[in-house]
Amino acid sequence: MMDLLNRYLYQIEKNLPRKEREEIINELKSSLLDQIDHLVEQGFNKDEAQLKVIKESGHPIDVAYSYRSDTPLIRRDLSPIMLTIMKIISIVLPIVLIISKTVSLVFSDTTYSTAGLFEEILLLIPSIINALLISFGSVFLAFIITSKYLTTELTSHLGDFNPKLLPKKPPKKLKVSLFESIITVIGGLIFIYIINIQSHVIAIYFDSSSVPLLNDNFQKILPFLNISILFNIVIHLFYLYNRRKNLIFITLELIQMIFSGVVIILIASLDIIDVSSLEIYDLGFINNMFIVGMYIGGIGTIIGGIIKYAKIMIQIPDLEELKTLSK
Amino acid sequence: MHEINEIENIMKNMRLELRKGTLVLSVLSQLNNKHYGYSLVTTLNDIGLKIDQNTLYPLLRRLDKQGLLDSTWEIIEPRPRKYYSLSALGIEVYEKLKIEYLNNHFIMTKLIKEVK
Numbered sequence: 001m002m003d004l005l006n007r008y009l010y011q012i013e014k015n016l017p018r019k020e021r022e023e024i025i026n027e028l029k030s031s032l033l034d035q036i037d038h039l040v041e042q043g044f045n046k047d048e049a050q051l052k053v054i055k056e057s058g059h060p061i062d063v064a065y066s067y068r069s070d071t072p073l074i075r076r077d078l079s080p081i082m083l084t085i086m087k088i089i090s091i092v093l094p095i096v097l098i099i100s101k102t103v104s105l106v107f108s109d110t111t112y113s114t115a116g117l118f119e120e121i122l123l124l125i126p127s128i129i130n131a132l133l134i135s136f137g138s139v140f141l142a143f144i145i146t147s148k149y150l151t152t153e154l155t156s157h158l159g160d161f162n163p164k165l166l167p168k169k170p171p172k173k174l175k176v177s178l179f180e181s182i183i184t185v186i187g188g189l190i191f192i193y194i195i196n197i198q199s200h201v202i203a204i205y206f207d208s209s210s211v212p213l214l215n216d217n218f219q220k221i222l223p224f225l226n227i228s229i230l231f232n233i234v235i236h237l238f239y240l241y242n243r244r245k246n247l248i249f250i251t252l253e254l255i256q257m258i259f260s261g262v263v264i265i266l267i268a269s270l271d272i273i274d275v276s277s278l279e280i281y282d283l284g285f286i287n288n289m290f291i292v293g294m295y296i297g298g299i300g301t302i303i304g305g306i307i308k309y310a311k312i313m314i315q316i317p318d319l320e321e322l323k324t325l326s327k
Numbered sequence: 328m329h330e331i332n333e334i335e336n337i338m339k340n341m342r343l344e345l346r347k348g349t350l351v352l353s354v355l356s357q358l359n360n361k362h363y364g365y366s367l368v369t370t371l372n373d374i375g376l377k378i379d380q381n382t383l384y385p386l387l388r389r390l391d392k393q394g395l396l397d398s399t400w401e402i403i404e405p406r407p408r409k410y411y412s413l414s415a416l417g418i419e420v421y422e423k424l425k426i427e428y429l430n431n432h433f434i435m436t437k438l439i440k441e442v443k
Contacts, residue, residue, distance in 0.1 A: 024388070026400075027364060027409045031380060034365040037405070058381060066381040067388065 005032060007166040008054050015064030015079075024067060032057065054163040074140075075147040082143045089135050094128050095255055099262050102224060106266050117223040176243055181236040188233040192226060204281060215274040221267050228260040250312055257305025261298045268294030350378070352428055354386060355413065355421040358396065363408035387411055395420055 009032075013025050032053055039049035057063060065076045074082055101124050105112060112120065194201060199218070203210040235253055239245060245253075273287045353376055357367060364384055371378050390396045395417035400409050413421060 020388075024384075026407070027384065028380075030406050030408050031364045031368075031384070033406055034363075034408075038365075063381050067385045 004050055004054065004163060004166065005029070005036075007169055008057075008060060008163060010169045011060035011166055012064045015061055016067060020067070028063075051163055059161045060166075073147065074143050075150075078143055078147055078150075082139060085139055086136060089139065090132060091251060091254070093131055093135060095258055097124060097128050097131065098255065098259060102259065102262055103266070106221065106224065106270075111220050112223050114223040114226045117227055121227065176239040176245055178240070181239045184236040185233050185240070188229045188236075192229055195222060195225060204277065204283070206281060211274075211277040211280070213274060213277070214272055217270045218272040221263065221270055221272060224263045224266065228256065228263045231256045231259065250309065254305050254309040257308070258302050261300075261302035261305065264294055264298030264301060268292075268298060349428070350382070350386065351390070352421075352424050353378075354383070354390070355395070355417065355424065358411055358413045358417070361410045361412045363410050365408075367411070390417070 009025050009029055012028065013021050016024055035053045035056075036046070036049045039052060040046060044052065061076055061080060065072070072079065098121070101120070105117065105120060199214060200210075200212055202214055203212045231252075235249060235256060238249060268291045273290060275284060275287050278284050278286055353371065354367070357370055362370065364380065364387065367387075368378060368380060368383055371383075387396065387398075391398050391411065395414060396411045397414045397417075398409055398411050400407050
C-alpha cells in the first residue's frame with residue numbers, strides 16, 4: 001500500500017543532490033506519513049489519504065528543486081528531458097560505433113585473428129569516449145541555450161501530475177539465474193572449442209564417411225563469433241561471481257546481444273556453407289534453410305535483447321492501474 | 328481601469344517578496360521549542376501563516392547548515408522524526424533579527440501613516 005509513496009519519493013530522490021538524498025528523503029517520508037495519518041484520523045481511508053497527500057505535495061521535480069539554492073543552468077522543466085536524451089545517447093552511440101566497426105572489419109580484405117580483432121575493438125574505446133564527450137557537451141550546451149532563451153514554461157507536465165502514473169522504483173538487486181549462467185558458460189566454452197579446434201565435426205555424415213560442411217568464409221567470421229561468445233561468457237562469469245546483476249552489466253548484456261545478432265546476420269550473408277559438398281547428396285535446400293534461419297535468428301537476437309533491456313529500464317505503470325485510470 | 332487579473336498578478340509577486348523576508352523570522356520564532364517539520368507546519372498554519380512543506384523544509388535545512396538550528400533524529404512512535412530547535416547562535420541571531428524587524432515595523436508604520 002505504501003508502494004505509491006515510495007515511488008513518489010524515488011522520483012524526488014533521483015533529482016536531489018546525491019550527498020543529501022538520504023537525509024532529505026527520510027525527513028520527507030516521515031512528514032508525508034504524518035500527513036497521511038492526520039487525514040486518516042479525519043476519516044479518509046489510507047489509499048485516498050496517500051493520494052491526496054502526494055498530490056498536495058506537488059510534482060516530484062518541483063519538490064526536488066525546492067531544495068536547490070543555486071540557480072540551475074538547465075531549467076527544471078527541461079532537465080529531465082536532457083537526462084533522458086543523454087541516457088539514450090550513452091547506450092545507442094557505443095552500439096552504433098561497435099556495429100559499424102564490426103561490419104567494416106568483416107567486409108575488409110584482411111582476415112583477422114581473434115586477438116587481432118580484440119585489439120581492433122579495444123582501440124575503438126577511446127573513440128567511443130571521445131564521441132560520447134562531444135555529444136554530451138553539445139546536448140548540454142544546447143540545453144543551456146534553450147534554458148536561457150525559451151520563454152514558454154513547459155510546466156503543464158509538472159503542474160497537474162497524476163500520482164498513479166509514477167513509474168515503478170527500479171529493482172536495486174536483479175537476481176541472477178545460476179542455471180542460465182552456468183549453461184551459458186559451459187555451452188559457450190564447448191561451442192568455442194568446437195568451432196575453433198574441431199570445426200571438421202560440423203559435417204555431413206554418410207556411410208561412415210563425412211564431408212565438411214563449412215568453407216573458408218567461415219574462417220573470416222570465426223574471430224567475431226569468438227569475441228561475441230567470450231563477451232557473453234565474461235558477463236555470465238561476473239554474474240556467477242557477483243550473484244546479482246547491475247545496471248552496467250545489463251547494458252553490456254544488451255550490447256553483447258546486439259553484437260551477436262549482427263554477427264549472426266553476417267554469418268547468413270557470407271555463404272559459409274560449402275554448397276558443392278551439399279549438392280552431392282542433393283541437400284542444397286539445407287543451405288537456404290540455414291541462411292533464412294540465421295537471418296531470423298540474428299534479427300530475433302537483436303529484438304530480444306532490446307525488449308529484455310527495455311523491460312528492465314522502462315518501468316511502465318501496472319496495466320491494472322492504467323485501467324482504473326481510464327474508467 | 329486596470330484588469331483585476333493584472334492587479335492580482337502584481338500583488339501575487341509583491342506578497343511573495345514581502346513574505347520572503349519575514350519567513351525566516353517566523354520560523355525562528357517558533358523554534359524556542361523543539362519541532363519536527365510537520366508539527367511546525369501545523370503550528371504556523373494554526374497561527375495564520377500558511378506555509379507549505381516545499382518552502383519550509385528546504386528553509387530548515389538551510390538554517391541548520393548555517394548553524395542557527397540544532398537538529399536531531401528522534402525515534403518516537405510511530406516513526407522517526409527530525410527535530411529542530413534554536414542553537415546558541417540561533418538564539419542570538421533571532422534576538423537581533425527581532426529587533427531589526429520591530430525597528431522596520433516602527434518606521435514602516437510611521438511612513439504609511441504620514442502618507443495618509
